[in-house]
Amino acid sequence: MLGTSQRATMKIFITGGTGFVGQALVDHLLEAGHQITILSRGGVADQAGNPRHCKGDPSRPGPWQEELSDHEAVINLAGASIFCRWNQANRRAIHNSRVLTTRNIVAALPRPGSQVRVLLNGSAVGFYGNRGDEELTEESAGGNGFLAEICTAWEAEAERAEAMGIRVLRCRLGVVLGSNGGALSKMVPMFRTGLGAQLGNGRQWFPWIHLTDLLRIFDLLLNTPAIAGAVNCVAPETVTNRDLTRSLAQTMGRPQLMLPVPAFVLKIVQGEASDLLLDSAKVHPGVLTRAGFIYKFPTLAGALSDLVAKP
Numbered sequence: 001m002l003g004t005s006q007r008a009t010m011k012i013f014i015t016g017g018t019g020f021v022g023q024a025l026v027d028h029l030l031e032a033g034h035q036i037t038i039l040s041r042g043g044v045a046d047q048a049g050n051p052r053h054c055k056g057d058p059s060r061p062g063p064w065q066e067e068l069s070d071h072e073a074v075i076n077l078a079g080a081s082i083f084c085r086w087n088q089a090n091r092r093a094i095h096n097s098r099v100l101t102t103r104n105i106v107a108a109l110p111r112p113g114s115q116v117r118v119l120l121n122g123s124a125v126g127f128y129g130n131r132g133d134e135e136l137t138e139e140s141a142g143g144n145g146f147l148a149e150i151c152t153a154w155e156a157e158a159e160r161a162e163a164m165g166i167r168v169l170r171c172r173l174g175v176v177l178g179s180n181g182g183a184l185s186k187m188v189p190m191f192r193t194g195l196g197a198q199l200g201n202g203r204q205w206f207p208w209i210h211l212t213d214l215l216r217i218f219d220l221l222l223n224t225p226a227i228a229g230a231v232n233c234v235a236p237e238t239v240t241n242r243d244l245t246r247s248l249a250q251t252m253g254r255p256q257l258m259l260p261v262p263a264f265v266l267k268i269v270q271g272e273a274s275d276l277l278l279d280s281a282k283v284h285p286g287v288l289t290r291a292g293f294i295y296k297f298p299t300l301a302g303a304l305s306d307l308v309a310k311p
Contacts, residue, residue, distance in 0.1 A: 030050065206241050
């Protein structure tokens, strides 16, 4: 079964290791016996134990770059939250936390004695923009809009490492479903009170991935030299927002509001950030399918049953 076997341990440098996905990934990699260093802005540098902690701001050059070069793999998950109003200050934070961080990571790679051989760089299915019912694979062109532009610039910075002989994975994450954070933590309370509802016309495609499968995908990508480039980190079952809301209500044993939340209301409340809820991208995991990756949670119903307990 690909993506689940025990492999040789590595020294891995991680940015974004304190976020929803990052924390779970650190625990997962530690359990597999890897040596982990987490870069963080706050706290105190800790050079003992596992994981180790390196203090620094990845959006700025600094001594942390020397620390990074002593590792065999880098996983870059840093990025300011996109769940906010996209005013000028927030747009700048979203851009810099991704694009400048990746630029600084790549700048550290050609240092003398660098051990880095693989870079797993975060990205998102937002790369494709709002594409309606178009079938999207890793070979599809990028789209338009703020998030698509951010993802394109983000990936371009990571691609520069390829010229240095580094194997680069551009991991286009779907919405990550987990039990302790992420999108479900915002949705479940509404559905628990019977106030969950379809968003807009509900026909927008919703690319998703169970957190457990995402961690296993990272295992596969770290340990498979034949895989490089863009990877759609999504489940094989494509669902719409209507499918999601119905399945979540059924899983929780709660009614769903009959009337959807109109798109114009979301636009008034969220501004341009409503694109996160209304844009449509029917994304397929072409690379993972060809690699023979076997999902533990290939269907949304199975994922929700695992993650959401009935009251």
